[in-house]
Amino acid sequence: MVVVGAGIVGAATCYFLSKRGFRVRLIEAAAPAAAASGAADGAVSVASKRPGPMMTAALAGIALYRQLEQDGLFAGLFKSRPTVMVAENEKEAERLVEHAAALASEGMGLRYFEGGALRRHLPGVAPHVRLAVEVGEEGHAIGYEIVRRLIAASGVTVERGVAVTGLGPKDDGSGATAVRTALGVVEADHVVIAAGGGSAALLGLPHATQPRKGQLVVTERSPALAASLPGSLMSCRYLLSKDAIRVASAETGRRFGLVIDPLRTGQFLIGSTREERDDTGNDHDAVSRLLASAVKLMPALARLRVIRVFAGVRTATRDGLPIVGRMPGFENLLVATGFEGDGICLGPLIGREIARMVAGETTELDLTPFAPGRFELRSLVA
């Protein structure tokens, strides 16, 4: 088995394949969690999802985190906490009520807070906040910690700094797949491409994915203030921002989806922008606007200091759904990419499901909405 990409999806695939007794090689162009997995906000969350395949997947993803934490694999790495969605004006409140109704229709347990109850439950939020909806049973995990744990538990040594230059079937018609790398051709019974933004070009899926940058901010420690929040605060504008992208995906503008996440360390992680770009720089304009929104929502943040800013590039798809499954015409070539902002939540789950596919079993999660065949393919064999 060859897995290309040591982000969270590749690491999880490597772990679940190894656990089944397969001999796995994990090939990575840079280093583990070097791209999006190492710059993610770490949300293991369903709160912003609408009913549909992504919500189903997110719920299964969260359940797997819980199970792996109990099993010991993720011990100490999964922080269970709710997401609190907040509406700051009438328009947002309407949108939130609508969204909450959709979540409730899927049987999710929600708590609504208004007026005095809201003030008591969320003493740190600004008085203008009208409505809060708490989505329980969610959590937070740090991508690079999960990746490290998965790789260590798999017993596989990552082949670092090995770029994959191309793919194709073996000449002998055996059905095996060959991976061309800078260090030579690697043959395998199965090849799994989990190379994030690099996957589409390798697989001959031009334009199926696009980079979407996010800038984030980390504060100094403030354990008392962090403890005053029951979980992460998510501005409802996050939902409106997602809507906007669905309407005009080719737009080049910048959107802000504010999430204020209190970390285990007592620090706050504040994110993030959604920009149609693929660089990882930070600009004052974006960071200062993001922080202004954060302070408006939670005024006490103003007295904390920023110690670090960073940025990551999500791999988004044209239709907002990830690309997971067998490549049409290539029995032994599988792909798992395009998770945009859900890689941390879905990575372990998808790794488990890919391992099932490789083993010839039926997947537990219905992966047909994510099938790569929905995109136009370009021949892989030049």
Place this chain on the structure above:
Amino acid sequence: MDRPADIVCDALVVGGGAAGVAAAVELCRAGLNVELVEQRPALGGAYYRQPAGGATATRPGSRRARQWSRLLDELRGAGVTPRECHVFLGVDTHGLALLDDRKGGRVRTVRTRAVIVAVGAVERVLPRPGWQLEGVVTAGGLQMLIKESGEAPTGSVLIVGNGPLTVALAADLARLGRPAVAVIEAGDPMTRPSAALRMAAFPGLVAEAAADLTRMHAAGTPWLRGSRLTTITREDGRLLASIEDRNGASRQIRADIVALHDGIRPNHFGLPPTTRDGLVVLHAGDCREALGVSSAEADGRAAAREAVALLSGAAAQRHAPEVTRQRRVQAVLASLFRPIRDDGGLAALPDETVLCRCEGRTVGQLRAMLTEPDPVGAREIKLNGRFGMGPCQGRFCADNVQALVSAVRPASQTVPLSRDRWPARPVLISALAAEEEAREE
């Protein structure tokens, strides 16, 4: 799109010490519109650090004071009004320089064509078991405190380390009537006659050193050369330093404050390294090469000339004979103070020694990470190992972490624990948050 910048100028000079002031003067004389910013409440840098809030100067009427007032006169003559209490945070990805105006409580953006970074040197302090304890400070930091307050700190001081600054601090303490308990020196200049002879070529320096030594000696501060500190512990509310001499014999010295110093090096931390995207970025003075004040002033002027040439599209070369001269001085001083024994450096430190003081990460934790079969990279050492991830963001530990990585894994190519993102210093959210909040573009 971005809002317009708060400040627009031809050149931004960061740092109001000798190099920065000299650079600002020369840029102005060349007809450029210059902004000079200084993070402290007053210009002066480390060498010309000014007394704060009505305190009296420690060395009034000296050659030092006269040189500084000459530089200030030049600055006034050039018409530069410096901005004090402005901390440089870096250059953002859109090419805007960012300043934290600590008095105004706002981050100011600067659109400029050139940045001259003249932020001086930083003190080298090597980790030692117990150096994270309260009461352990740096000798240079203590010297700055004395220059600003005009007073000695409360409690007895033990000075430990390597290089001439330790003696200068002992002389300052003696001058204030509060002599240090002792100065522990890893080198032994008395046993380096050839270097001492070469010192004779620099009479000004010899006179200054002799004066400091005489004052320290007269105050009864012992100078324990060829010795090193092995551990610091806390006992009955005081610090207990274990000292080992050149023959391996140990003794213990009690003090309220232990001031460490292992030399100085250029400050490059979190600063834009070079010219990029059309923005000219030059480094000047001790932050380019730590050679002291007279070299810094000369290099500041030379950097300004280089910037003017670059901005007019001409080729440019830095030329300053004084820099070459001071490089020779520093070479002589380095051989004079070369440590008597090789104590194994960082590689010899016990596992429990704290390496990152912000997050309490130890030498042993880094060693464990480095001896895993998977050769972790710099980014993983930071993210997973939590080295350089605290409030200082590696300002105080990155070099030591780097050195230990090289010592444990000499074969691997050294990957720097990079710190190329703004903010170079922690900055208040209230100062950084925009007046208007996020909006869709």
